[in-house]
Amino acid sequence: MVVSIKLEAPPGTSLESLVKGYLLTHQTEGSSPHTVEYYRGILNRFLWYAAREGWSDDARLLNEWHIREFLGYVGTEVKRWAKEGNGSESSSRRVSLRTLHHYYGALRAFFNWVVKESFLAVSPLTMVKVPKPKPRVIQPYSSEQIKKMLQVCEFDCQHNAKFLGSRDRAIILILLDSGLRLSELANIKLQDIDTDRGWIKVTGKGNKERIVRIGKTAQKALWRYLMYRGEDDKQELWLSAERRPLQSSGIQSSINRLKKRAGINETGCVHRFRHTFALNFLRADRNPFNLQYLLGHNSLEMVRHYTAALGMEDALKAHEKASPADLMGLN
Numbered sequence: 140m141v142v143s144i145k146l147e148a149p150p151g152t153s154l155e156s157l158v159k160g161y162l163l164t165h166q167t168e169g170s171s172p173h174t175v176e177y178y179r180g181i182l183n184r185f186l187w188y189a190a191r192e193g194w195s196d197d198a199r200l201l202n203e204w205h206i207r208e209f210l211g212y213v214g215t216e217v218k219r220w221a222k223e224g225n226g227s228e229s230s231s232r233r234v235s236l237r238t239l240h241h242y243y244g245a246l247r248a249f250f251n252w253v254v255k256e257s258f259l260a261v262s263p264l265t266m267v268k269v270p271k272p273k274p275r276v277i278q279p280y281s282s283e284q285i286k287k288m289l290q291v292c293e294f295d296c297q298h299n300a301k302f303l304g305s306r307d308r309a310i311i312l313i314l315l316d317s318g319l320r321l322s323e324l325a326n327i328k329l330q331d332i333d334t335d336r337g338w339i340k341v342t343g344k345g346n347k348e349r350i351v352r353i354g355k356t357a358q359k360a361l362w363r364y365l366m367y368r369g370e371d372d373k374q375e376l377w378l379s380a381e382r383r384p385l386q387s388s389g390i391q392s393s394i395n396r397l398k399k400r401a402g403i404n405e406t407g408c409v410h411r412f413r414h415t416f417a418l419n420f421l422r423a424d425r426n427p428f429n430l431q432y433l434l435g436h437n438s439l440e441m442v443r444h445y446t447a448a449l450g451m452e453d454a455l456k457a458h459e460k461a462s463p464a465d466l467m468g469l470n
Contacts, residue, residue, distance in 0.1 A: 181245040236272040243269040277448040279415035287401035309364040312357040318416030327376040343435035
């Protein structure tokens, strides 16, 4: 007679409990809310998929083929994440290699933590590799595109929308002049601003604080916005039309509307200002270490993408003067 014995997971090896513990660790170690939500979203989708496929909740029973199966679903399935999964709507197109690598990286970080905490002896991702996506060609906003967006802001100011027009102008010029991330911009408080010196204290990734500076043009735009904003009991710098704190999504929407009204149909939104700042700063300063600090990067790895992009741009401009076919007069 064969007796079936059900393997019960000891306390702490439940996959769902480990995910909760991992997210709590991020919170207690000072990770930003954005970082916590980033991991929460990916790991909740992983839990949803595990439940859908009937996997055991015992983390010890997961292996590399479970991980490969999940990443295969992410990378090939068109309609992902049924609404009952984690509240997110199904996707309508395949993900890019960059997005797939985000999922891989989040799972790797999670299971490395599980091993570090001695809940597992080895990570199921040990034998799983996902190629890194190739760096994208960095495309900044042109001066003409910036001017068109500012013209829309000025139009609003002259047509009974001084508060919103001045706010959007200040947002554009501060993004252009500082290279701030969207979350950094959205989280600025009034007490973070030194109006005398044009300094702004921001909180970046990993809750790391740094001081950035904005020039006279951006300072004047900020002053103008603050004049129309007026004084109230809210500490957040950016307010909506209803005078509520403006969240990251609201800033994104505002910039997208400005682009549309300005006739700018190219992709990219707030983060493209960061690229614009980086390339223009490097062109004027040529010191990658200064740029590294101002962008809030831990290393020069990301800055090298900007130095490479600047080199490409300079080479293409040089070709306008040195085109062999043009110089030979081969019309």
